[in-house]
Amino acid sequence: MTTGGHGTDGVERRGLMFVLSSPSGAGKTTLSRLLIERMPGLKMSVSATTRPMRPGEVDGRDYLFVDKPRFEAMVKGDELLEWATVFDNRYGTPRGPVEAALSAGQDVLFDIDWQGTQQLREKARADVVSVFILPPSAADLEKRLHSRAQDSDEVIRKRMSRASHEMSHWAEYDYIVINHDVDQAFAEVQSILKAERLKRERRIGLVGFVRSLQGQLQG
Ligand SMILES: Nc1ncnc2c1ncn2[C@@H]1O[C@H](COP(=O)(O)OP(=O)(O)OP(=O)(O)O)[C@@H](O)[C@H]1O
Numbered sequence: 001m002t003t004g005g006h007g008t009d010g011v012e013r014r015g016l017m018f019v020l021s022s023p024s025g026a027g028k029t030t031l032s033r034l035l036i037e038r039m040p041g042l043k044m045s046v047s048a049t050t051r052p053m054r055p056g057e058v059d060g061r062d063y064l065f066v067d068k069p070r071f072e073a074m075v076k077g078d079e080l081l082e083w084a085t086v087f088d089n090r091y092g093t094p095r096g097p098v099e100a101a102l103s104a105g106q107d108v109l110f111d112i113d114w115q116g117t118q119q120l121r122e123k124a125r126a127d128v129v130s131v132f133i134l135p136p137s138a139a140d141l142e143k144r145l146h147s148r149a150q151d152s153d154e155v156i157r158k159r160m161s162r163a164s165h166e167m168s169h170w171a172e173y174d175y176i177v178i179n180h181d182v183d184q185a186f187a188e189v190q191s192i193l194k195a196e197r198l199k200r201e202r203r204i205g206l207v208g209f210v211r212s213l214q215g216q217l218q219g
């Protein structure tokens with residue numbers, strides 16, 4: 001699915017799809033914002049959703065807020081790379097911006113659930129790097145959902161009751177990060193991305209680079 005861009009060392013590399021999943025409230029959005037701020041060459045995939053906008057959310061930045069008929073039209077028109085129903089709402093990844101970013105040599109960050117991750121993996125296994133974020137405890141998870149102060153008590157109850165099911169997919173992920181402390185969890189997620197960017201199989205320019213080094217040594 002991806003073509004090439006250049007790494008910071010100038011060697012051509014295939015872009016990667018960096019996926020964060022977790023039970024609701026474990027910290028994906030927080031970690032995603034930090035990654036986008038601090039990791040050059042990484043672009044956030046903005047999902048489409050039919051869920052109502054939360055206070056402080058901005059259409060086009062946090063999500064593309066669409067109604068159900070528009071979402072259905074996106075599915076029918078093959079405009080979504082993956083989609084799923086989560087907490088009675090529909091969520092999906094618009095295909096165009098992801099393909100454009102990967103073609104321009106950028107990596108793309110996804111905050112999506114396990115269903116979406118499975119679909120991306122089926123489409124482009126070699127290009128997907130997936131990280132599952134766990135909360136330190138159930139009590140912390142509940143506290144975080146309340147402290148975010150953006151969902152009703154009923155919505156929070158629903159999210160807590162789904163958390164165990166969400167977590168049952170942890171073993172399908174490449175990496176697991178326990179989010180005790182934001183700075184520590186961010187450092188871990190950042191290390192994963194940095195290491196994955198250096199993977200030999202992704203660095204399609206290495207053959208030419210090494211040949212050129214060998215040429216210099218022989219010449
Ligand atoms: N390590 C942490 N310690 C304390 N609070 C945290 C930590 N990480 C995130 N939070 C807080 O927990 C709340 C939920 O975090 P966040 O919105 O990032 O979760 P999420 O996984 O993206 O949830 P959702 O799936 O519902 O979008 C936020 O108020 C955030 O500031």
Ligand SMILES: Nc1nc2c(ncn2[C@@H]2O[C@H](COP(=O)(O)O)[C@@H](O)[C@H]2O)c(=O)[nH]1
Pocket residue numbers: 021022023024028047048051082083084086091092093111112113114115116117
């Ligand atoms: N499969 C997909 N899941 C998505 C997408 N965008 C978000 N999500 C997941 O939905 C839940 C709830 O999110 P919230 O913002 O309403 O709290 C969370 O697990 C997200 O990761 C998507 O495009 N596809």
